[in-house]
Each structure stands twice: as C-alpha cells, then as structure tokens.
Amino acid sequence: MYIVVTGAAGFIGSNLVKALNARGISDIIAVDNLKKGDKFKNLVDCEIAHYIDKNDFIELLDAGDFDGEIQAVLHQGACSDTMEQDGQYMMDNNYQYSLALLDYCQAEEIPFIFASSASVYGAGRVFKEEREFEGPLNVYGYSKFLFDQIVRRRWDELTAQVVGLRYFNVYGQRENHKGRMASVAYHHFHQYREHGKVKLFAGCDGYADGDQRRDFVSVEDVVKVNLHFLDNPKQSGIFNLGTGRAQSFNELAAANVNACRRHEGKEALPLAELVAQGIIEYIPFPEALIGKYQSYTEADIGKLRASGYKGEFYTVEEGVSRYIDWLYARA
Numbered sequence: 001m002y003i004v005v006t007g008a009a010g011f012i013g014s015n016l017v018k019a020l021n022a023r024g025i026s027d028i029i030a031v032d033n034l035k036k037g038d039k040f041k042n043l044v045d046c047e048i049a050h051y052i053d054k055n056d057f058i059e060l061l062d063a064g065d066f067d068g069e070i071q072a073v074l075h076q077g078a079c080s081d082t083m084e085q086d087g088q089y090m091m092d093n094n095y096q097y098s099l100a101l102l103d104y105c106q107a108e109e110i111p112f113i114f115a116s117s118a119s120v121y122g123a124g125r126v127f128k129e130e131r132e133f134e135g136p137l138n139v140y141g142y143s144k145f146l147f148d149q150i151v152r153r154r155w156d157e158l159t160a161q162v163v164g165l166r167y168f169n170v171y172g173q174r175e176n177h178k179g180r181m182a183s184v185a186y187h188h189f190h191q192y193r194e195h196g197k198v199k200l201f202a203g204c205d206g207y208a209d210g211d212q213r214r215d216f217v218s219v220e221d222v223v224k225v226n227l228h229f230l231d232n233p234k235q236s237g238i239f240n241l242g243t244g245r246a247q248s249f250n251e252l253a254a255a256n257v258n259a260c261r262r263h264e265g266k267e268a269l270p271l272a273e274l275v276a277q278g279i280i281e282y283i284p285f286p287e288a289l290i291g292k293y294q295s296y297t298e299a300d301i302g303k304l305r306a307s308g309y310k311g312e313f314y315t316v317e318e319g320v321s322r323y324i325d326w327l328y329a330r331a
Contacts, residue, residue: 001069001070001071002028002029002050002066002069002070002071003020003025003026003027003028003029003030003070003073003074003076003097003125003230004028004029004031004050004070004073005017005020005029005031005074005076006029006031006032006071006073006074006075006076006077006101007031007032007056007077007078008028008030008031008032008043008051008077009030009039009040009042009043009073009077010032010039010042010077010175010177010224011100011172011175011177011178011219012076012115012167012170012219012222013030013032013042013076013077014042014043014046014174014293015172015173015219015220015222016076016223016227017043017046017075017224017323018046018117018155018174019046019223019227021047021223022047023227024109024114026047026048026049026076026090026226028047028048028049028100029048029050029051029066029070030043030046030048030050030051030052030077031052031053031054031057031077032051032053032054032077033040033053033054033055033077033303034053035237036147036155037292039169039177039179041176041177042174042326044302046205046291047148051189051284054077054097055061058097060102061100061104062104065306067108067298068108070110070206071110071111072106072110072111072112072113072230073101073105073110073111073112073113074113074114074226074230075098075101075112075113075115076113076114076115076117076141077097078093078094078098078144080315087139090101090139090140090142090143091139091143091146091157093143094140094143094144094147095143095146095147096204096308097230098126098147098301099137099147099150101114102114102150102151102154103164105162106154106157106158106159106160106162107159108160109159109160109231109239110160111160111161111162111163111233112160112161112162112163113163113165113229113230114162114163114164114165115160115164115165115167115228116144116147116148116164116165116166116167116238116300117140117141117144117166117167118166118167118168118169118215118240118242118294119136119137119138119140119141119144119145119147119294120132120134120141120145120166120225121135121294121297122135122136122137122141122294123138123291123294123297124132124135124235126300127215127239127240127242127270127297127299127300128300128302129166129237129239129300129303130298131149131152131241137291137292137294138292146258147164148164148166148238151164151238151269151291151292152238153209154295155236156230158236160233161233161234161235161236162236163229163235163236163237163238163239164237164238164239165222165225165226165229165237165239165241166238166240166241166299167217167218167222167242168215168216168217168240168242168243168297168299169183169184169214169217169242169297169319170183170185170216170218170219170222170317171185171186171216171217171218171219171323172185172218172219172220172258172319172326173272173323173326173327175217175219179245184216184249184252185216185252185256185320186327188238188256189260189323189324189327192256192260192279193198193331196279197278197279197317198253198256198257198279198282199281199282199283200249200250200253200279200280200281200282200283201249201282201283201284201285201286202283202284203285203294204285204286204293205291205295205296207296208297209282210248210249210250210253210282211236211248211250212232212245212248212295212296213247213248213249213295213296213297213298213299214246214249214294214296214297215243215244215245215246215247215298216241216243216247216298216316216319216320217241217243217299217313217314217319218282218313218314218318218319218323219297219315220263220314220319221243221311221313221319222240222241222320224263224311225239225241225304225309225311227263228307228309229307230307232308232311234308235307235308237257237307239301239303239307240299240300240301240303240304241299241304242297242298242299242303242313242315243247243299243301243314243315244295244298244299244300244301244313244315245298245313245327246297246298247301247316249313249316250280250296252270252271252305252316252317252320253274253280253298254269254271254274254280255316255317255320255321256320256324257269257274257279257280259320259321259324259325260324260328262321262323263328264327
C-alpha cells in the first residue's frame with residue numbers, strides 16, 4: 001500500500017515525505033509538476049517508490065491503475081501565488097484538481113488530508129472555522145475557500161476521512177525554490193547575509209512600522225499536525241493550523257537577525273538597537289497590496305485541540321532559530 005503525497009517536491013510536501021521516511025515509510029508515490037526543475041533537490045535525500053507527473057496522475061487514477069493500492073492521500077499540491085491573476089488557471093489547478101482527488105478517495109474509501117489556507121479569512125479579524133468569518137481577498141483564497149465549501153456540503157456522505165488544514169504563515173526548510181513566494185523568514189535570512197540588514201513594511205492599517213502581526217508557524221509543526229490526522233483516520237473536519245499566537249514582523253526579523261548573529265559569534269541585540277543601527281529598515285507599504293493584505297492573523301486552534309492534538313508549537317524565536325541553523329548548515 002502506498003501513501004500519495006501531491007506537491008511532493010514542494011515546500012510542505014517534501015517535508016512530509018522526509019517525515020514519513022523518518023517513520024520507516026518509503027512506499028510513497030510522489031506527485032508533482034517539475035516545470036520548475038530545481039524542486040527535485042527537495043527529494044534528493046528522500047526515499048520514494050515512484051514519481052508521477054501531476055497531470056498523468058489523474059489519468060492513472062481514472063484508469064484504475066492504483067485501485068486498492070493507496071493507503072492515504074496527503075494533498076499539498078497547489079498554486080500558492082497569492083498575486084496570480086489568472087483565475088481560470090487557479091481554479092483548474094487548485095479547485096478542480098482537488099475535487100477530482102476527493103471524488104476518487106471517497107469512491108475508494110481512502111483518507112484524504114488536504115492543504116487549505118488562512119487566506120479564506122481575507123481581511124477578517126476572527127479566524128475561526130465558520131462560514132460567517134470567511135471572505136477571501138484574491139482568487140487564490142477563493143480557490144481554497146470554494147473547495148472547503150464543497151467538502152462541507154459532503155460531510156454527511158463521507159465514506160472515509162477528509163481533513164482540511166488551513167495553513168497560516170508557514171516558514172522553514174525546503175522552501176528555497178519558491179522565489180518571491182518563499183516565507184518572510186527565508187527572505188530576511190538572505191537579505192541579512194547579502195546586505196547586513198532586513199527590510200520590513202512601514203506601518204499600515206493602524207499598525208506601527210513592522211508591527212503588523214501574523215500567526216507564523218514552523219513547517220516542522222505543520223508536518224506533525226498532518227501526521228496526527230494520518231494516525232487518527234476517524235477524525236474529519238476543517239481545522240486551522242497555526243500556533244494560536246500572533247507575533248509581529250519586528251519579532252520575526254529580530255529573531256532572524258539574532259540567530260544569524262549567533263552564527264557570526266555576535267551577541268543578540270534588542271529590537272530598538274537593531275533599528276537604531278539600521279539592521280532593521282522600514283520601507284513604504286506597497287500600493288499594489290493595499291486592500292489585499294492581511295495585517296493581522298491569529299489562528300483559533302480550539303477545534304484542532306479538541307481533535308486530540310496536544311503538541312506544543314514553536315514560537316517565532318524558537319522556530320526561526322532552528323530554521324536559520326538549517327540554512328547555515330547548507331549555505
């Protein structure tokens with residue numbers, strides 16, 4: 001029996017493959033689109049049974065090639081570019097593809113764990129898994145929102161586990177290929193290494209410079225939650241996956257810089273001193289993001305806790321420090 005990981009060469013997908021390997025599992029079908037060929041590097045240190053192109057995979061499922069051979073599907077594959085304007089592409093790639101996988105898994109009674117997104121909440125201030133708080137700001141968010149809605153309509157008809165995980169701001173290892181869509185933590189690391197400083201947006205939406213707040217969650221924790229549901233196939237639902245703590249971009253930048261300074265043999269500095277020395281610099285808020293930017297997110301993780309997940313989440317200071325160690329080891 002195989003575990004299928006879609007988006008397997010991507011950020012979260014490759015971390016899931018690596019974590020399954022750590023459990024001694026290598027009967028993994030990795031599904032992805034390698035038009036961005038550099039993503040293969042995420043799988044070099046992983047053990048898989050087979051790689052299949054995303055488009056070929058649906059055809060093989062429809063042909064019955066894997067009937068009775070799949071244990072579970074961890075669906076991470078999606079276009080995650082929040083600035084993508086091609087709605088037809090986004091809906092085909094994120095919505096229709098997910099729907100085809102859901103239909104197959106339900107027909108074959110296969111557990112289906114999929115990546116949703118906190119973008120479904122848009123500019124809202126309440127981040128709870130209920131329809132009244134949802135209102136995406138872009139077509140990426142809408143593609144995730146609409147699939148969640150379809151899943152909700154089917155709750156009473158489920159033949160097997162279906163879990164949607166609404167990822168908040170995920171950062172961590174194996175995101176190098178994402179370019180401008182990589183996490184802020186990734187960009188801060190490279191800014192500091194190249195220029196000796198990091199850049200943050202000036203104040204907006206009533207927030208002071210760099211004080212916009214997000215629920216930053218380490219990919220290590222994201223993997224643990226996915227595996228929790230893989231281990232508990234009777235649990236279904238749509239769950240927020242964040243830390244439950246909003247921390248500022250200032251805190252993120254300071255954690256990043258001080259982790260880098262530790263590797264340089266330098267002492268940590270408080271935020272005020274980092275700003276005074278020009279190591280943290282504020283730049284004007286981009287006009288293109290006005291009305292499309294979440295200045296505050298904080299996951300309500302009550303439903304996740306009620307599902308039985310007891311793990312503690314890394315703070316920004318803990319998680320970023322671990323991530324910087326990983327980046328330095330490979331720099």
